[in-house]
Amino acid sequence: MKEYETEYREAWTHSFEADPGEAEKFYLNVAYPYPSGAMHVGHGRTYIVPDVIARYWRMRGKHVLFPMAFHVTGSPVIGISKRIANGDEKTIKLYRDLYRVPQDVLDTFIEPDQIVRYFSGEYERIMRSCGLSIDWRRRFTTVYPQYSKFIEWQYLHLMEQNHVIRGAHPVKYCPQCDNPVGDHDLLEGEKAEIVKYVLVMFNWNEYKVPCATLRPETTYGVTNLWVNPDVTYKKVRVDGQKWILSPEAAAKISLQDHEVVYDGELPGTELIDQTVSHPFCGEVPILPATFVDPDMATGIVMSVPAHAPFDYIALRDLQETGKYTEIKLVSLINVSGYGQFPAQDAVEKSGIKDQNDPGMETLTQEIYSAEFSSGRMLPQYGGKPVKIAREEFSAIMLEQHGSLVMYDFDTRDIVCRCGSRVFVRILKDQWFLQYSDPEWKQQVHDQIDKLNLVPPEVRAEFDRTVDWLKDWACTRRIGLGTHLPWDKNWLVEPLSDSTIYMSFYTIAHKLVKIDAEKLTPEVFDYIFLGKGSPEELPLSKEEVEDLRSEFLYWYPYDFRFSAKDLISNHLTFQLFHHKALFPEELQPKGMVVFGMGLLEGAKMSSSKGNVILLEDAINDVGADTVRMFLVGSAEPWQDFDWRRELVSSTKKQIERFWNTIHEGIDAKGSYPIDTWLLSRMQERIANATGAMNSFQTRQALQEAYFGIESDLKWYRRRLPENVRVSSALNEISGAWIRLLAPFIPFTSQKLWEETGEIGDVAFSEWPVPDEKKINIPVELAEELLTRTVEDVESILKLIQIEPSGITLFVSPAWKYNVFNTIATAQDKKKVMSVIMKDEEMKKRGKEATDAAKQITNLIHRLPPELVSRISGLGIDETSVFESAKDFIERELGLPVTIVSAEGNAHPKAKMALPFKPAIVIE
Structure with missing residues (x-):
């Protein structure tokens, strides 16, 4: 199959170039990739799913635009080039061994633009190998001068709208790059959040001993401080004030708009048993704790052992050795479900x-x-709810008790792509996008309400993101990208220059041919907003009108x-912008949010080598197998798991499809079961169409x-002996090929041609159900046969005797009446009384009530659509079984007798129900 994949890749070079036309448009796009390494199968899914949707709507007659570009701004490639230039073995090994970059090319990676040039070319080559129906004329990178304009x-x-402001804010900062960094700039710690602590300033001689807390309201309950005796602390002057800090803390504070001068060292052991004080808790001792992380x-x-499980159990452990028994817990907060000292209560009940x-971690979070x-705070501490008291105590400490704010991360190991550790830094002259603006936030909330989101439940996550978003550092000092037009010392950072590029795609192929200097703000004002006059622009009127x-x-x-994972930044940022x-008429219409990718059950990670390269997968099993697995193993919003065994199974499925279509090319003859197969095909078309409309790939x-x-398996079983296919297979082949064309385009194109069709299947018409071929009674009859044969087969597996024959007792007509009454009843609770009002049912008495109960249970077990069909049409079961008697006997290898259950004395006869005959095996 790979031979024709290569053939069609070349044939499709310009096939999907989309220009404005008369047809209704469908414009979809996907997050453009950052080409700094080889594509793996996770990337494949990201781009293949939208391609399936693009191909589907193209076949539905829409004019489809599916563009692609490459995001290369920022500092990631600079960090990579630095590591390679510095001989970093881990990085060199990753690019040489996993990504298999040729050595002569790898030698050029000391220049960032060489990395971009190589991998953007590789990405396009692999995307073409996947059969992505992209309009490649619109390709650009984010360092094009036209894009910068x-x-x-x-x-x-x-x-102009005051959405960009200058101020001092905490940002993720790489000291080696001397630059703020975003998640895309990180090797590790992409999800780390900046946490704002209040420093509670304890007094010790002439020194301040600051402790960071997120719960300043608990300071009244402090019974001691914890210090790690194995750490050598620093004596420092912070803005002239003497502090004791860990070495790591001193370095962090120096980045947060404080002047830090080192005065000496102090072993942690010398702090043990010293006494510190604070106005809220008085004098308390310093105790040893090796668990304290410097x-x-x-x-x-x-x-605060009364309200912090870790503090409680650490103090308990010390007191069990006979030390510090004089320290008593101090209760501050009353909370339902816990005793006077919630931490003690929780720890002891949990058996910790x-x-x-x-x-312990879970217990702490629960408390x-x-x-x-x-x-609620106890009356002596104000009596207010904790969520209110926390803010008030924080303000009092900052204003009256010398407390300061310190920022740190909520997790460790945040590493820049250059290999350096990342810290929190306060930048004074940084430019920020003012996402904190309540009016702007409300506008985005309103827009989210109008979006078509898939799956719908992510709407809440978008709203949450809008609510907690703070001002965002949108500029960097170094990297690739666009300089701020009013402050050339700064570059727009990657997440901030990738917010509305979807609009750039629409005219990218034309803009890149225009001298960038001619693309003035006024030109874009006219193109995107219709502002100004074409006659006053540096482009000709024809050019600018064409662009607009x-x-x-x-x-x-x-x-x-x-x-x-991009809801928390990029996807929400673009709504703001x-x-x-x-x-209003140009706002985004909808978004589809993807799940994550796993490899054999584990998270994919290029840096850890836990990936399958997309090109390797294509070479191994073929592009169509990769496509079919990635799209069919889970819905787009669900996580998928690349498992080699299942991928191999997918390859065999495509081979079966190939063989079946070829089997039907010269198929002749017609049989009664053909009507059923053609009818079922119409239902498959309708169901597949509905699923595609909902992005349920x-x-x-x-x-x-x-x-x-x-369906084909049952169809083959129902054909006469020694007949494998009929002309019906040939008749459904064209529709079947088209149904699978968005998923496996290479195989579908080849089969399209081999079945005598002309042109590109990608532009053929998506199948539409033919109402004339839908035959519900025939489908019901075959459904009855299928279920009955399966029931008999199940019984035969269980019985211990050698059977000699089978009797099928067919449900009497009156039970069908009961079935219809129950199935169509509006009030299920009253249906029994309705049934028993019928004169015939009254005569039957217990027989009728028993049957009603059995039929009710049966209806609950059957698919609702089948129940609706049975009650709506009914079925002559005797005729169905009699006409298919030879088939049933052939399938089961036993003689079959069909008997009406009505008036039959056999004890099993009364068990016969609509669509479920009673079965007796003798």
């Missing part, structure tokens, strides 16, 4: 043995959450596809491949 236009408008906040911890118990959500016309044809985009820049494939394959 576009970004300048965007930021001038954002600045890299966590200040490296010194205040202990020591502070190393893995259950903290309960106290914050429903806790094309933009308006395609925009707004219909659907954007992206990973769910669209609201700021474009009118897995469900669509279940119908378009597995459903039809299942």
